[in-house]
Amino acid sequence: MSLDEWICYGIPEETQAEASGWIARLDGDDVSAEMRSRFSLWLDADPTNRWAYEELSLVWARVATLSDRRAQIHESKVLIFPTPDTAPVQKVSKHSWWQSAAAILLIVAGFSFAWLSPVPVIESGSTENTQADHFLFGFE
Amino acid sequence: MSKKQTDIDVRLARTVRETRTQLLAALARMLPMPEAEEVVQEAYLRLFMALQKSPEIEIRPYIFRVARNLAISRLRHQRVVHEHASAVEMAAENLQQRPNTEHEVCSEQDKQSLLAAINSLPPACRQVFVFRKIEGMSHREISERMGISVKTVENHIARGMRLCREYFIRPAAVVDHCPAGEADHVAG
Secondary structure, three states: OOOOOOOOOOOOHHHHHHHHHHHHHHOOOOOOHHHHHHHHHHHHHOHHHHHHHHHHHHHHHHHHHHHHHHHHOOOOOOEEOOOOOOOOOOOOOOOOHHHHHHHHHHHHHHHHHHHHOOOOOOOOOOHHHHHHHHHHHOOO | OOHHHHHHHHHHHHHHHHHHHHHHHHHOOOOOHHHHHHHHHHHHHHHHHHHHHOOOOOHHHHHHHHHHHHHHHHHHHHHHHHHOHHHHHHHHHHHOOOOOOOOOOOOHHHHHHHHHHHHOOOHHHHHHHHHHHHOOOOHHHHHHHHOOOHHHHHHHHHHHHHHHHHHHHOOOOOOOOOOOOOOOEEOO
């Protein structure tokens, strides 16, 4: 069978989802006898289950044939965040309250300056533009 | 009648009894019912002939696969006849195909198609595919390397397979929607 538009043709989406889930689980490191038994029952429950499983397995199996094309597979720049176990714990300084207070004061001062500064005289243009410029200026 | 022949007849009759209804229902998703019935009949005939040669074959996988291949061959044939009347001969060759789930040969065209499908996957999904199938890492090793759970590794594999399948059924003009360099975040 080729990897073409007939793969899983006429097979319901939910059956394809179940089949791909089974392929992924059976590909895992720990596959229990109980899991294999449940899989066997599922596989024989309906022809579409078997079709979906066989045809998606074909896709999965053939990925390995691309080992000689490794350079043609796009690099994934996945940003990996540290897990909770390995995340560095940030030490909170007990004297850091004054830094927060200073930051708040600076923000308030910035707003006050912006609000109280005289509006620059602009010879032409709408009032809306003038206010927008003034507002932006206050934050420069 | 020999004992061997009797055994085959009994197995065949039991198979027809156990599988006919569900096989017809499944094929009816692909073909009109009269054609589905023809396919089922032909599949049982092929099973009968196969049992004569190799009585040890696994019946259920065999009959389901034969029926599926016959149905797809019909659909291919109909499409080719519809789109290219002059190519009927080529489609007729497809009708002669026998089920062959073993010793599959991955053609160059399949490789290109698969490569394009893999490159269209979301980056995390693609990375899991590469780690598992190209570099041979276990699910646990992948989960540790990427800072994700083993369950998430499974989910990426399952989703990736379905996305590859979706890629195959898209028109050929569709281009890679996930260019190299795009990054995604994997929360640990």
